[in-house]
Amino acid sequence: MAGNTHSVPVADPADKKAVYLGTKNRLPEFALTGKVVVVSGGGRGLGLTQAEAIIEAGAIVYALDRLPEPSPDFARIQEKAVELGSKLEYRRIDVRDTEALHKLIEEIANAEGRLDGLVAAAGVQQETPALEYSAKDVNTMLDINVTGVFMTAQAVAKQMIRFGNGGSIVLIASMSGTIANKGLICPAYNASKAAVVQLGRNLAAEWGVYGIRVNTLSPGYIVTAMVEDLFVKFPERREEWPKQNMLGRLSKPEEYRGAAIFLLSDASSFMTGSDLRIDGGHAAW
Incomplete structure (x- = not known):
């Protein structure tokens, strides 16, 4: 389809309004039954949590990651998928290998x-002062977090x-795509996430004619295994980070499940080019 600038007829989710009205099913516009979804960075952490939610909503999921093996939780979720009449598959890939x-x-x-x-959750983080960042490390960050997401x-x-x-x-x-995190020195990461937000808007503008919606999801601080390891190195952050948002606590990966289903499903059929920030009010002070 390279170079194709012509739109093609696509199904209009608005046409389903008559079906939704009067239905005895519960919020059918949130269902992903029969759909196929790819989750990059789906081998662990937030990506795998999103994959589980998508399966529960009825979709078939392919989790992509560069890990030799996914998280031990993957097998449990794979079994759940079979029980729900769906499936979860794992494919090893590095998003920097565009051809593959x-x-x-x-x-x-x-x-x-x-x-x-698609839920594009593959990404890396590196905490380094700007005066010490090497060009190689910056390029690696952007290659995965921006170019990898784009491709x-x-x-x-x-x-x-x-x-x-x-x-x-x-x-x-x-949220680091729109703010500078107090006490967290990661200029390249924050710049990469700002690029993802802008990328989402531009892809939405180009692909809307094909019926493809593109939105970004901007989480706040999430307690993952990687963050727990970070707290061992910087124990003060466990106490300070929760004080920086309006709820006074950090989030868990599962608190973004509903957002993913909303954005993937017909429940958000008129939403594109938007950023859904879920940060406990961190950026609203």
Whole structure:
């Protein structure tokens, strides 16, 4: 589809209004039944938590990650998927390998006969003062957090356009894309997340004609295994970070489950080019 600038007919979610009205099902517009969703960075952490929620909403999920093996939790969620009549598959890939990435996404789409959604959660973090950052480290950060996200979205969008059913793409950004974190020295990371927010707007502008919606999700501080390790090195942050938001606590990965389902489903059918920031009020002071 490279170079194709012509729109193709796509299903309009608004046409489902008549079906939703009077239904005896509970909030059917949130259902992802029969859909196929890719989650990059889905081998552990927030990405895997999102994958589990997407399965519970009815979709088939392909989790992509560069880990040799996914988290031990993956097997449990895979069993749950089978019980729910769905499936969870793992594919090892580095999002920096663009050619292999496009090939893999195409293979997934061919195997399932469709591709409906993406949660692009692959990313890395590095805490280094700006005066000490090397160009190599900056480039690595941007290569994964920006170019990798861009190319993953591109690969998925090409398949969505090929099938003509539209779709929803969710790019995981961060509250750090719009603020400078007090006491957290990560200039390259914050810049990369700001780029993801802007990337989401621009992809939404280009791909809306194909019925593809693109939004970003910007979490606040999340307590993951990686953050727990960070607290060992910087124990004061366990006490200070919760004081920086209006709820006085840090978030858990599962608190973003509903947001992912909302953004992927028809519940957000008129939402695109937007950033959904969920940060406990951190940036609202």
